[in-house]
Amino acid sequence: MPEPMPPEPYPSGGSRVPEDGAIAATGMGGAMDLATSEGETLEEPPVGPDGTGRPERARSLWSDAWRDLRRNPVFIISGLVILFLVFVSLWPSAIASGSPLKCDLAKAQEGSQPGAPFGYDGQGCNVYTRTVYGARTSVTVGVLATLGVALFGSVLGGLAGFFGGVWDSVLSRITDIFFAIPVVLGGLVLLSVVTSNTVWPVIGFMVLLGWPQISRIARGSVITAKQNDYVQAARALGASNSRMLLRHITPNAVAPVIVVATIALGTYISLEATLSYLGVGLKPPTVSWGIDISAASPYIRNAPHALLWPSGALALTVLAFIMLGDAVRDALDPKLR
Amino acid sequence: MGRYVIRRLLQMIPVFIGATLLIFLMVNVMGDPIAGLCGDRQCDPATAAQLEKEFGLDKPVWQQYLTYMGNVFTGDFGTAFNGQPVTELMASAFPVTIRLTIVAIIFEIVIGITLGVITGLRRGSPVDSGVLLVTLVVISVPTFVTGLLLQLLLGVQWGWIKPSVSSDATFGELIVPGLVLASVSLAYVTRLTRTSIAENKRSDYVRTAIAKGLPRRRVVTRHLLRNSLIPVVTFIGTDIGALMGGAIVTERIFNIHGVGFQLYQGILRQNTQTVVGFVTVLVLVFLVANLLVDLLYAVLDPRIRYA
Amino acid sequence: MLLEVRDLHVEFRTRDGVAKAVNGVTYGVDAGETLAVLGESGSGKSVTAQAVMGILDIPPGRITGGEILFQDRDLLTLKEDERRKIRGAEMAMIFQDALSSLNPVLTVGDQLGEMFVVHRGMSRKDARARAVELMDRVRIPAAKERVRQYPHQFSGGMRQRIMIAMAMALEPKLIIADEPTTALDVTVQAQVMELLAELQRELHMGLILITHDLGVVADVADRIAVMYAGRIVESAPVHDIYKAPAHPYTRGLLDSIPRLDQKGQELYAIKGLPPNLMHIPPGCAFHPRCPMAQDVCRTDEPPLYEVDEERGSACHFWRECLHG
Secondary structure: OOOOOOOOOOOHHHOOOOOOOOOOOOOOOHHHHHHHHHHHOOOOOOOOOOOOOOOOHHHHHHHHHHHHHHOOHHHHHHHHHHHHHHHHHHOHHHOOOOOOOOEOHHHOOOOOEOOEOOOEOOOOEEHHHHHHHHHHHHHHHHHHHHHHHHHHHHHHHHHHHHHOHHHHHHHHHHHHHHHOOOHHHHHHHHHOOOOOOOOHHHHHHHHHHHHHHHHHHHHHHHHHHHOOHHHHHHHHOOOOHHHHHHHHHHHHHHHHHHHHHHHHHHHHHHHHHHHHHOOOOOOOOOOOHHHHHHHHHHHOOOOOHHHHHHHHHHHHHHHHHHHHHHHHHHHHOHHHO | OHHHHHHHHHHHHHHHHHHHHHHHHHHHHHOOOOHHHHOOOOOOHHHHHHHHHHOOOOOOHHHHHHHHHHHHHOOOOOEOOOOOEHHHHHHHHHHHHHHHHHHHHHHHHHHHHHHHHHHHHOOOOHHHHHHHHHHHHHHHOOHHHHHHHHHHHHHHHOOOOOOOOOOOOOOOOOHHHHHHHHHHHHHHHHHHHHHHHHHHHOOHHHHHHHHOOOOHHHHHHHHHHHHHHHHHHHHHHHHHHHHHHOHHHHHHHOOOOOHHHHHHHHHHOOOHHHHHHHHHHHHHHHHHHHHHHHHHHHHHOOOOOOO | OOEEEEEEEEEEEEOOEEEEEEEEEEEEEOOOOEEEEEOOOOOOHHHHHHHHHOOOOOOOEEEEEEEEEEOOEEHHHOOHHHHHHHEOOOEEEEOOOHHHHOOOOOOHHHHHHHHHHHHHOOOHHHHHHHHHHHHHHOOOOOHHHHOOOOHHHOOHHHHHHHHHHHHHOOOOOEEEEEOOOOOOOHHHHHHHHHHHHHHHHHHOOEEEEEEOOHHHHHHHOOEEEEEEOOEEEEEEEHHHHHHOOOOHHHHHHHHOOOOHHHOOOOOOOOOOOOOOOOOOOOOOOOHHHOOOOOHHHHHOOOOOEEEEOOEEEOOOOHHHHHHO
């Protein structure tokens, strides 16, 4: 693009006009903020160089993004890591023999040796086996929580953005309330009395406190999509509400939700581990990296390996999802083209 | 401006009520409010009934909430599990957490903004890619892992710091915990500053400033930074509330007796009054910080007009 | 000559390839003269101006050849610091969109005064006084009060006056105005253009007026350079071009102006689209859109033929064009 682009009235980076009445939200804690704000840069869907939007634009946006992604090493590497994680979650026995629950106190805190490349933890459990089996829990919690949040949040936010009016204001106030509660704190309060040792209470909690984030993104992108000329035209031509939502708005509003959800998936895995570390998340005998890290922290002087391997696996998993989300965002963000 | 502040204050009320009510309900519905009051033992039924009456627990939840809030506004936050008034716990805990938050914010400002400006000005350079990768790693590693690792390395292996913080919790002792608390936000401030700088660098008014023949330094400090830092400053402002509420993990790792520590104790012992009291104050801090940030906009960006 | 651009080449390296934005542009302007540079967007007219000012984004932009002589000094060989001192003081630029070109968080007084503080070493107080004088000069009412206001508090026309005041501040010898009236209401356009022309006469400055609007050009320009795909395709005194264009592209531009005496007829439009700068057609870049194109146009790139002493045309068939 040799000629300078037609100037926009004020570059968006320099001006963040507070949304009317909305309370800026960061109560969810650092990692979740990232997802929110990275998503916000996407809220304005791409506009063609001539300033007009067309329905087929959505399709070309996706195919352009896909072309970019295939050439992006970050996307390929994080994608491969995620595929590997999914594989390990489905068939952990393919790369680790033995049961993660079989522990031998006699071997407690022993270092790396044949059959146990990562050594043994304080209870004499095989760290390698436990790390491999821990992937299943993390991926399950991450994926299910993200699906729940994305579905619940985008339906509520999308409908509120589309119809506006009283329900929109009510929903905005409700999201404000949820944003005002620090997420780890909420988890401690809600989950401290749960005795179930399944993953469901943790997933339920994440959906409960996570939906406002997606709902806000979905609301914003639906409102922006709604204002596009071609949507206004469709309305003027008498298109029904459901047709407008499904055919014209959803395809254009879905990109930011997908990006934020991908990044959020990583943060949910991180959050599960944090809650498990604090003793209110998952409970033994569930195998979880967070539980193992928590259990290993008292032995940190003598057996740091029991802490480092699950921490490394956890960090790599979260990193893979965040990088994937980042790569997708870059590919979908027309401002960077 | 005055009318705007009043409107915002009025809007804060439902959020405040909603958030505290939500926590109040969670604590009451999920837990047993008197469980912690007989020490570690189970209360016998007679004592339990008497305690329930004393604390008004036999009344409906909404009435309990109203009574509680009524007391809060007269400065009575109730009694903690060890018989101490909650306000006394607050008086000892909040200064510690506020110091910790100040350290964290200073890290965000000094390191985050500096790195963000450097990478934003040199977008695409090796420095940029390196810093960007580091920020992603920092964001990906959960805070409790960062904390444990720093404690292991600096405290245990190298002996640079004491692994746990004394009850004084001086600024010097809080440097490493503050860095841990700040880590994720720090990475985020870096990325936000970088994006903002890179975007504004291509703006028309920066081009005008160059065309005016201003020295590069002046273009960057007076024109580019002024505009680019508006979203960063506001992020840091709203982060204050999040940091104070998110200090639980950091305070647990380094054994800091701040707000997070007291909350954690309160939750473990199911002490309603401690938990609800602290959360109420945290929600207030969060709301006030957000209000101040919104007002700060008007100072930083003259285009914003509050009608 | 005050300014002479000779055989300038600029390209942009992007992810998708190299875009050749300017391909051998040569033009000049004298003190007191107005040169209008005409062309569609993407013709390289703005890029050339940015290269002259030294505000090209490098990278992705790159000057790959040519000279820019300003008062007989080649600007491209100067050090950045020397060029900086010329920018703003000796040559200044007026941009299209004053709203986005002015810094939103500084008062107009600060932005005007900055010229005096930086280039003349004045105190902020003196600079503020000069800013008020400048605003008076471009006829902004109540300058003394409005000097403390921010750009968004002014109307479009007033903002463009502030841009002009900023450019005039140090009485430069050359002004480059890049589509100065495009973003304005038609009623305001004339006033702003008039102000610009008046100040130019007063200060005897050279003016390069970049525009795609032939209507504006006719009133104020002395000479016209028409650009297409990064090249000058026709260069001539203004009245000659209106009388008889010597290039089919210029003819196309003139024919596409709506005229009152041809009411009811279909408006002429040049067929096709401007070329992709990454794949400029071989031969004459205009041949795919040219009604007069012959085989030779597809293979041989036309040089700038001398039509007469003051006039050049980059068309193999300029004679036919001139007389047809």
